[in-house]
Amino acid sequence: DAGVIQSPRHEVTEMGQEVTLRCKPISGHDYLFWYRQTMMRGLELLIYFNNNVPIDDSGMPEDRFSAKMPNASFSTLKIQPSEPRDSAVYFCASSLVSLLNTDTQYFGPGTRLTVL
Amino acid sequence: AQRVTQPEKLLSVFKGAPVELKCNYSYSGSPELFWYVQYSRQRLQLLLRHISRESIKGFTADLNKGETSFHLKKPFAQEEDSAMYYCALLYNQGGKLIFGQGTELSVKP
Numbered sequence: 001d002a003g004v005i006q007s008p009r010h011e012v013t014e015m016g017q018e019v020t021l022r023c024k025p026i027s028g029h030d031y032l033f034w035y036r037q038t039m040m041r042g043l044e045l046l047i048y049f050n051n052n053v054p055i056d057d058s059g060m061p062e063d064r065f066s067a068k069m070p071n072a073s074f075s076t077l078k079i080q081p082s083e084p085r086d087s088a089v090y091f092c093a094s095s096l097v098s099l100l101n102t103d104t105q106y107f108g109p110g111t112r113l114t115v116l
Numbered sequence: 117a118q119r120v121t122q123p124e125k126l127l128s129v130f131k132g133a134p135v136e137l138k139c140n141y142s143y144s145g146s147p148e149l150f151w152y153v154q155y156s157r158q159r160l161q162l163l164l165r166h167i168s169r170e171s172i173k174g175f176t177a178d179l180n181k182g183e184t185s186f187h188l189k190k191p192f193a194q195e196e197d198s199a200m201y202y203c204a205l206l207y208n209q210g211g212k213l214i215f216g217q218g219t220e221l222s223v224k225p
Contacts, residue, residue: 003159031211033211033212033213035215041217042202042216042217042218043160043202043215043218044215045212045213045214045215048211048212055212056212091159091160093160097211104162104165105162105211106161107159107161108159109159110159
């Protein structure tokens with residue numbers, strides 16, 4: 001398995017533009033997480049899904065951010081309109097909740113977003 | 117409120133020196149804690165979890181409920197240990213993790 005796949009790896013855009021980040025979780029995993037990493041705030045959970053259903057989106061900073069998971073193998077995080085303060089590395093992670101291993105999260109390589 | 121605190125943003129030690137990365141937590145339930153590591157240009161990955169009571173790459177971490185701490189220790193640091201280390205608290209059985217701010221460990225030759 002290639003692990004969690006994210007695209008694009010780097011994104012540079014101008015303020016006001018729409019940005020869409022993509023994630024493919026590990027096959028069979030039933031949880032998917034979106035994180036944002038910045039120097040100031042560290043690693044913050046934005047939203048997570050269980051079986052494609054959003055469970056907790058309390059970390060989503062504002063209405064400009066939205067996330068979807070239309071099926072078990074794909075999720076998107078969208079920012080519209082983007083602002084310079086959204087510049088960060090966005091990580092996707094997935095996990096499989098089971099009796100033996102309830103919570104190891106496997107992270108993708110991240111998308112480095114720069115909003116000019 | 118649930119919280120994880122890593123008081124040091126940067127920890128710099130010389131090769132062969134002992135290292136301790138501090139982590140304190142605030143949680144009303146029975147905590148499950150983890151250390152994740154991010155090496156340069158690599159993805160974040162699990163280093164160890166307290167319930168396993170294991171040693172990975174020479175690192176150990178003991179959960180101290182009295183002091184609400186889960187410090188990461190290694191007796192002799194190596195240059196390849198240089199990385200960003202995150203302490204994390206499992207918030208619920210659904211896998212939601214609360215991460216600390218992270219500590220950058222720099223091991224100098």
